[in-house]
Amino acid sequence: MKAKKYIITLDTEEKIYKESFIKNFLKKTFINMIKFYKNFISPFKISSCKFYPSCSDYAIAAIEKYGICRGILKTIWRILRCNPFNKGGVDFP
Numbered sequence: 001m002k003a004k005k006y007i008i009t010l011d012t013e014e015k016i017y018k019e020s021f022i023k024n025f026l027k028k029t030f031i032n033m034i035k036f037y038k039n040f041i042s043p044f045k046i047s048s049c050k051f052y053p054s055c056s057d058y059a060i061a062a063i064e065k066y067g068i069c070r071g072i073l074k075t076i077w078r079i080l081r082c083n084p085f086n087k088g089g090v091d092f093p
Contacts, residue, residue: 026068034059050088055079062093 038056049055058078063071074093082088 023068027063030063030068030072031060034063050082050086051078051091052089053092055082058091058093065093 034056038054042056051058053061055075055078059071059075062074062078065071066074071093078091
């Protein structure tokens with residue numbers, strides 16, 4: 001009986017490890033894509049940021065703080081607020 005319980009807990013620990021591995025992999029992938037944009041694409045564009053930190057820095061901080069789904073949603077909301085009718089300013093995630 002004890003051996004079966006040990007196997008079940010080992011399986012659940014393995015599932016938790018796999019889920020956290022996938023989440024961390026996706027998190028790092030999104031952050032690396034944003035860093036690629038920031039380092040190789042953004043320098044060729046005209047700087048017109050109204051907010052501090054920039055949207056790419058905000059996206060990285062939001063994904064690290066809130067996770068993938070909520071961080072991306074907060075980033076999209078931030079990008080939508082970047083328009084001529086908004087004053088901008090300091091906005092941390």
